[in-house]
Amino acid sequence: MNDDNRYDNIKDVRWENVKNDESKIKFVNSKKRSNIKKIASLFCVILVAAVSGGISGAYIINKKQVSKIYTPDNRMLVEPKQDRSEKKDESQGTKENSITEVAETVGPAVVGISNKAEGYFGLQDAGSGSGVIIDSNGYIVTNCHVVQGADKITVKLSSNKILNASVVGTDQRSDLAVIKVDAKNLPVVRVGDSSKVKVGDTAIAIGNSLGEQFTGSVTAGIISALNRKIEYNGSIYKVIQTDAAINSGNSGGPLCDLQGNVIGINSLKIGAELNAEGMGFAIDVNEAKDIIKSLMNAGKVSRPYLGISGESVISNDDKIQGVYIEQVEKNSGASMAGIKPTDILMELESQKIRNTSDIQEIIEKHKVGEKVEGKIWRDGKIIKVEIVLSELKGNK
Numbered sequence: 001m002n003d004d005n006r007y008d009n010i011k012d013v014r015w016e017n018v019k020n021d022e023s024k025i026k027f028v029n030s031k032k033r034s035n036i037k038k039i040a041s042l043f044c045v046i047l048v049a050a051v052s053g054g055i056s057g058a059y060i061i062n063k064k065q066v067s068k069i070y071t072p073d074n075r076m077l078v079e080p081k082q083d084r085s086e087k088k089d090e091s092q093g094t095k096e097n098s099i100t101e102v103a104e105t106v107g108p109a110v111v112g113i114s115n116k117a118e119g120y121f122g123l124q125d126a127g128s129g130s131g132v133i134i135d136s137n138g139y140i141v142t143n144c145h146v147v148q149g150a151d152k153i154t155v156k157l158s159s160n161k162i163l164n165a166s167v168v169g170t171d172q173r174s175d176l177a178v179i180k181v182d183a184k185n186l187p188v189v190r191v192g193d194s195s196k197v198k199v200g201d202t203a204i205a206i207g208n209s210l211g212e213q214f215t216g217s218v219t220a221g222i223i224s225a226l227n228r229k230i231e232y233n234g235s236i237y238k239v240i241q242t243d244a245a246i247n248s249g250n251s252g253g254p255l256c257d258l259q260g261n262v263i264g265i266n267s268l269k270i271g272a273e274l275n276a277e278g279m280g281f282a283i284d285v286n287e288a289k290d291i292i293k294s295l296m297n298a299g300k301v302s303r304p305y306l307g308i309s310g311e312s313v314i315s316n317d318d319k320i321q322g323v324y325i326e327q328v329e330k331n332s333g334a335s336m337a338g339i340k341p342t343d344i345l346m347e348l349e350s351q352k353i354r355n356t357s358d359i360q361e362i363i364e365k366h367k368v369g370e371k372v373e374g375k376i377w378r379d380g381k382i383i384k385v386e387i388v389l390s391e392l393k394g395n396k
Contacts, residue, residue, distance in 0.1 A: 307332020
């Protein structure tokens, strides 16, 4: 028997043995074994993920607990204060430390104003205040009372350069004035929109508090109230109230928001008689815009005028209420309309009149030459009148 035949016989024997022992040997399905491996692998992945997640969650929770504290008084959970340099004002999108930025941006356009008057020993200091440059060609806005009665006005720029100034126009009624220096390319302020200002917003006042000794002083607070009406010397001012300190010398300087926009012109005089702490006032910049333009262009403000003076009255039965007319100015709109002393002005433009402030508020919505309708009470009768508004003469 050759080797090949022996090999064949051996194979046959092995195969027979395998067949004979088939009942004793159990084969594992290869597909089932593969599924077990997959399940084992998936279990390992889940186990690792669970452990990792647990560790991460414990770290985060621990960090949050560390960053929070309980106050002993009220046991309330409170967040610790953030760094002021990083905390943002979400309502205005600016950093809290932008007060510094406002001071740096607006400050160069704020000037000191010195009012000098002739005295026994020549020119003497009669007062001082602040102003804001609104035009790079040297136009400066300030308060009327800052420059009133001046024989000479000097302006000190933020660079400490001192220049002579001339009066372009003043308006005593609004306590605003425009002066001018002979200079070019001066830094200017950005005039804002005071209608967007809200109570509680940050307010920043810049000016020469108490004079040149404290040049460029910056004070900050909040907007305390809007649309305040302050009456002073027969005039009514629409002002913004703030608790930012406004001292002597701040008059004429800017009141700014956190974006560096001028929202008011500070005035110490307005509300000074109230003598209250933490109550400063600034002339609403939206009210001042047209006045400033008129002063720059014409040197004065053209205002409508009714031409009467009087006082509030009301009858015992409350049926007659209005302004008792004591005097009618000659050649005024009221005079031309036939209004006489002892008449009672009860209504103007379909609005009830209670006092002279009501009259002023109504006619300031009109222009010189426009007609307004009114009702007067005379000798027990109500008479309709049509009045052509004349121009207010002088600087009242």
